[in-house]
Amino acid sequence: MLPDFAATVRALAATVAEREKGVPGSPEAASEFILASFAAMPSYLRPPMRAATLFFDVWSMPWRGVPFHRLPAARRRAQVEAWERSAMGPARMLMSFYVGLSLVSLWSEGRRYG
Amino acid sequence: MAEPVRDILHADVAVIGSGPGGSVTATLCAEAGFDTLLVEEGPDLPLDAAPHFSGEEILSKYRNAGITMAFGIPSVSYVEGRCVGGGSEVNRGLYHRTPHYILDQWARSHKVEALTADMLAPHFDACEATAHVAALPGTPPPLSSRLGEGAAKLGWDAIEAPRLYDYEAGRKQSMSATFVPRFRKAGGRLIADHQALRIRRANGRWEVTVRRRAPDSPVEDRTILANALFIACGAVQTPTLLRRSGLRHNIGGSLRFHPMLKAVALFDAPVNRQGDPDPVHQIKMFEPRFGIGCSISSPSLLALALSANPEMRSLIGTEVPRMGLYYVQNGTGHGRVHVLPGRHDPLVRVRHNEAELDQLYEGLKHLIRALFAAGAQLVQPCLPGFAPLRSVDEIEHLPVHLPRRSAMLSSVHLFASCPMGEDRRLSAADSWGRVHGGDGLRIADASLMCGPTVANPQGSVMAIAHRNALRAIERKFK
Numbered sequence: 001m002l003p004d005f006a007a008t009v010r011a012l013a014a015t016v017a018e019r020e021k022g023v024p025g026s027p028e029a030a031s032e033f034i035l036a037s038f039a040a041m042p043s044y045l046r047p048p049m050r051a052a053t054l055f056f057d058v059w060s061m062p063w064r065g066v067p068f069h070r071l072p073a074a075r076r077r078a079q080v081e082a083w084e085r086s087a088m089g090p091a092r093m094l095m096s097f098y099v100g101l102s103l104v105s106l107w108s109e110g111r112r113y114g
Numbered sequence: 115m116a117e118p119v120r121d122i123l124h125a126d127v128a129v130i131g132s133g134p135g136g137s138v139t140a141t142l143c144a145e146a147g148f149d150t151l152l153v154e155e156g157p158d159l160p161l162d163a164a165p166h167f168s169g170e171e172i173l174s175k176y177r178n179a180g181i182t183m184a185f186g187i188p189s190v191s192y193v194e195g196r197c198v199g200g201g202s203e204v205n206r207g208l209y210h211r212t213p214h215y216i217l218d219q220w221a222r223s224h225k226v227e228a229l230t231a232d233m234l235a236p237h238f239d240a241c242e243a244t245a246h247v248a249a250l251p252g253t254p255p256p257l258s259s260r261l262g263e264g265a266a267k268l269g270w271d272a273i274e275a276p277r278l279y280d281y282e283a284g285r286k287q288s289m290s291a292t293f294v295p296r297f298r299k300a301g302g303r304l305i306a307d308h309q310a311l312r313i314r315r316a317n318g319r320w321e322v323t324v325r326r327r328a329p330d331s332p333v334e335d336r337t338i339l340a341n342a343l344f345i346a347c348g349a350v351q352t353p354t355l356l357r358r359s360g361l362r363h364n365i366g367g368s369l370r371f372h373p374m375l376k377a378v379a380l381f382d383a384p385v386n387r388q389g390d391p392d393p394v395h396q397i398k399m400f401e402p403r404f405g406i407g408c409s410i411s412s413p414s415l416l417a418l419a420l421s422a423n424p425e426m427r428s429l430i431g432t433e434v435p436r437m438g439l440y441y442v443q444n445g446t447g448h449g450r451v452h453v454l455p456g457r458h459d460p461l462v463r464v465r466h467n468e469a470e471l472d473q474l475y476e477g478l479k480h481l482i483r484a485l486f487a488a489g490a491q492l493v494q495p496c497l498p499g500f501a502p503l504r505s506v507d508e509i510e511h512l513p514v515h516l517p518r519r520s521a522m523l524s525s526v527h528l529f530a531s532c533p534m535g536e537d538r539r540l541s542a543a544d545s546w547g548r549v550h551g552g553d554g555l556r557i558a559d560a561s562l563m564c565g566p567t568v569a570n571p572q573g574s575v576m577a578i579a580h581r582n583a584l585r586a587i588e589r590k591f592k
Contacts, residue, residue, distance in 0.1 A: 022431025040179035042459035107414035
């Protein structure tokens with residue numbers, strides 16, 4: 001089973017959506033927003049971010065036999081939260097990147113607030 | 115893949131970048147009768163093309179979809195506009211003239227000539243007449259007033275900042291709504307979706323290589339030939355273009371920011387109502403050590419600010435009307451713009467002065483005090499690992515210093531990467547924006563500032579561009 005960048009992004013967005021309460025946005029829209037943002041980010045950042053994302057995807061394979069994007073929801077959430085608490089700065093930063101973008105999209109609803 | 119098409123465009127004056135500095139400069143040149151070409155890397159979109167601060171706006175009008183970072187300890191996440199009108203399209207339009215003590219400081223530090231508050235006043239007047247600067251009529255929204263009330267209870271002064279806003283029409287103002295139409299009316303030509311790759315002086319004229327990148331269109335390279343050239347691509351892209359073109363003297367090594375820390379307050383009553391005007395209260399009495407203000411508090415921006423604070427974030431679904439987002443900012447962070455071979459996007463690095471970071475953190479504690487004084491029941495500093503505070507006494511339990519490695523600063527103001535002045539040891543351009551040794555090449559954006567403006571910088575950028583453009587026209591661009 002191969003790592004899959006787009007599938008990992010979709011699974012990350014779905015995981016964030018599942019643990020947030022009352023979000024008006026959809027995980028599908030969030031993953032599209034993340035993928036569009038990724039395509040626009042500085043070119044020198046894309047390769048390391050893609051590599052880190054794929055590494056995150058395969059992280060579960062030695063223990064679970066499947067990549068992150070194939071894990072059941074509870075296992076996905078556990079992996080995201082383990083990486084958010086990681087002692088490794090790059091692991092926390094990767095989660096911060098995806099969680100932050102997911103939240104922007106999931107909480108967008110087109111209403112104006114002051 | 116189709117072969118890129120090469121085309122040549124001629125102009126008396128070319129202005130690269132259509133943000134506040136570029137739009138003002140191009141307008142004055144066109145109105146003075148010069149055939150003026152204004153070149154913008156991003157798309158030409160109406161001000162209302164996307165809801166303000168929405169994901170759609172981020173993708174269509176922000177450089178790199180807002181994913182731009184100055185790497186350091188801590189790093190500074192910053193945003194820039196990349197569309198006709200530049201940063202003026204995506205900011206809140208809070209407006210201040212340059213504080214006089216900042217102009218005095220620049221005169222001393224960089225030997226900037228003829229840039230006193232009195233000398234700059236007519237240029238502010240002229241820009242404000244077109245750009246529609248106005249105070250909020252009537253009562254400010256409660257999210258804003260609460261900050262003012264908290265300040266008053268502590269004996270601090272708060273002000274209501276004017277904005278670039280047409281309150282009669284209920285519409286934010288920007289370059290695309292003000293100076294760009296004036297530029298077009300004067301006969302100026304604007305080309306969007308054209309990125310300047312390189313400039314050079316050849317046969318007594320400026321040659322600019324630009325690349326057209328528009329959705330669903332083939333990539334085209336074009337050449338612009340102009341007698342006079344202004345670079346106004348912003349504080350990161352201007353030094354990038356100049357360094358890529360071989361100009362390096364004091365270019366890109368002194369980038370400054372207004373980094374922010376944020377806090378979210380949960381108040382005792384609703385303060386955050388749909389359709390309210392943007393908040394305008396600011397506490398400026400502690401500047402230049404730090405300044406305090408209100409942020410847009412939409413659910414998505416609250417969630418982003420609280421991305422590392424799940425406990426407070428969990429309240430957004432039910433309590434957003436009682437929640438407000440606030441910031442403290444100062445001038446910490448000394449950046450450098452690096453051009454990477456073969457890459458369009460520059461690498462930006464930042465280092466911090468410990469004392470300035472401590473001042474910013476002290477400002478966060480002041481902000482928290484003001485929010486509790488304003489009736490907050492809970493205040494969450496937007497920093498990883500920080501728990502929500504339930505009373506002002508809990509400030510004493512916060513870490514003594516800002517955690518350098520986990521803190522993430524953000525900024526929407528960048529400047530000073532190519533400072534002006536007569537002291538050539540420090541400056542990249544003279545007091546009027548002419549690049550030292552640049553054969554008449556001029557800079558017309560926030561890069562020229564000699565340091566942080568402390569106040570919101572758009573007014574300073576417009577007024578200094580206005581001053582410098584009139585001088586360039588008077589001197590026939592020599």
